[in-house]
Amino acid sequence: MKKEDILNFLDKKLDGDYAYDMGYILGSMCTEPLDFGKEVYTKYLHKNLGDPGLFKATADLENELIADIGELLNGKNIIGTFTTGGSEANIVAMRLARKSRPEIKDPEIVVPASAHMSFEKGADLMGVKVRKANLKEDFELNLEHFESLINKNTCGIVGIAGTTSLGLVDPIVKMAKIIDDKDIFFHVDAAFGGFVLPFLEKLGHEILPWDFRVKQVCSITSDPHKMGLGIIPSGGFFVRDASILEHAGFEIPYLAGGGFKHLHIVGTRPGGTVIAFWAIMNFLGIEGYKKIVKQCMDNTYYLAKRISEIKGVKLAADPVMNVLGITTESGRSVCEMDNEFRKKHWMLGKFMDLNLIRVVIMPHVTREHLSDFCVDLENIVKNLKLT
Numbered sequence: 539m540k541k542e543d544i545l546n547f548l549d550k551k552l553d554g555d556y557a558y559d560m561g562y563i564l565g566s567m568c569t570e571p572l573d574f575g576k577e578v579y580t581k582y583l584h585k586n587l588g589d590p591g592l593f594k595a596t597a598d599l600e601n602e603l604i605a606d607i608g609e610l611l612n613g614k615n616i617i618g619t620f621t622t623g624g625s626e627a628n629i630v631a632m633r634l635a636r637k638s639r640p641e642i643k644d645p646e647i648v649v650p651a652s653a654h655m656s657f658e659k660g661a662d663l664m665g666v667k668v669r670k671a672n673l674k675e676d677f678e679l680n681l682e683h684f685e686s687l688i689n690k691n692t693c694g695i696v697g698i699a700g701t702t703s704l705g706l707v708d709p710i711v712k713m714a715k716i717i718d719d720k721d722i723f724f725h726v727d728a729a730f731g732g733f734v735l736p737f738l739e740k741l742g743h744e745i746l747p748w749d750f751r752v753k754q755v756c757s758i759t760s761d762p763h764k765m766g767l768g769i770i771p772s773g774g775f776f777v778r779d780a781s782i783l784e785h786a787g788f789e790i791p792y793l794a795g796g797g798f799k800h801l802h803i804v805g806t807r808p809g810g811t812v813i814a815f816w817a818i819m820n821f822l823g824i825e826g827y828k829k830i831v832k833q834c835m836d837n838t839y840y841l842a843k844r845i846s847e848i849k850g851v852k853l854a855a856d857p858v859m860n861v862l863g864i865t866t867e868s869g870r871s872v873c874e875m876d877n878e879f880r881k882k883h884w885m886l887g888k889f890m891d892l893n894l895i896r897v898v899i900m901p902h903v904t905r906e907h908l909s910d911f912c913v914d915l916e917n918i919v920k921n922l923k924l925t
């Protein structure tokens with residue numbers, strides 16, 4: 539085929555995808571990467587960090603970037619790596635937890651019921667048992683139940699800073715106290731919150747410590763491809779100190795660039811996304827991110843207010859970050875509501891276990907999109923007789 543024909547075909551074919559700027563994507567934690575990042579990525583997309591000896595300068599840049607993001611997470615000399623996303627970072631964390639206690643025959647990790655599915659994936663891959671602590675009525679973690687699940691087989695615990703369903707932050711300090719005298723790996727999943735919470739704090743929001751300020755926290759997931767506006771896929775895994783990684787890497791002796799220890803699930807991995815994110819972070823800076831997070835929060839409060847004015851539905855919880863849950867006042871299932879929204883092309887998250895519809899107010903979501911959404915919400919509530 540001729541190049542021109544191929545490009546025309548692709549344009550037509552891919553027109554079937556949703557685009558962020560259409561306004562309908564209200565249920566995704568990813569967004570349009572920053573244009574400047576795309577530009578830089580295209581220039582460097584051939585770099586392979588699976589063989590870092592060949593791309594030493596890119597590997598240096600990654601380490602520099604990890605340390606910079608580590609500072610944002612209130613750590614010093616933080617090490618770590620880019621990953622394909624939050625799932626890979628969480629699975630790597632689980633593996634470190636398991637490795638840290640080789641004497642445990644039937645290892646377990648304790649997670650809140652709101653934990654992301656990646657911990658189940660990791661458990662399945664590694665033969666680790668996941669024990670899930672209940673949430674309370676208000677969707678916060680039930681700490682007593684969490685503590686009761688910790689036993690001699692517990693090699694790791696997980697706290698979440700920005701839950702997938704509601705963007706809530708677990709009581710990390712209290713969880714840390716529970717394991718203070720125990721040899722248990724503490725991982726914080728801030729895949730979404732990692733590029734929101736630091737800027738919310740700088741904007742004056744009161745957020746309890748959840749990051750490397752809490753000395754028991756061993757590692758953190760924080761994803762550039764969510765609120766960092768990085769290229770998809772760009773995940774991030776951050777570790778407090780090098781000793782944690784000592785026994786964890788897989789030696790790859792035959793690499794052209796020289797022997798290297800792999801921590802990742804993947805072998806070949808992109809350097810272009812890392813370089814692009816270095817550019818994005820340096821371009822936006824703290825002030826740039828603060829502006830983006832503030833705009834998302836302003837839109838979140840706008841939507842929260844509009845929802846509170848519609849009889850028949852309510853917010854599942856007060857928003858901490860730019861994630862909102864909508865549920866029915868009567869307790870009726872949100873499934874019909876979700877179906878009606880889909881007929882009108884709205885793409886939302888449906889959480890059956892919590893009976894809520896999730897809206898993520900990402901940078902691509904405008905006030906106008908939200909206003910249109912609320913008109914449809916009002917009509918759907920009326921038609922379904924939810925009032």
Ligand SMILES: Cc1ncc(COP(=O)(O)O)c(C=O)c1O
Nearest residue numbers: 567623624625654702727729730
């Ligand atoms: C809290 C949390 N952790 C992990 C993940 C997984 O991230 P990814 O889809 O990048 O693998 C998500 C995804 O939404 C998430 O919300």
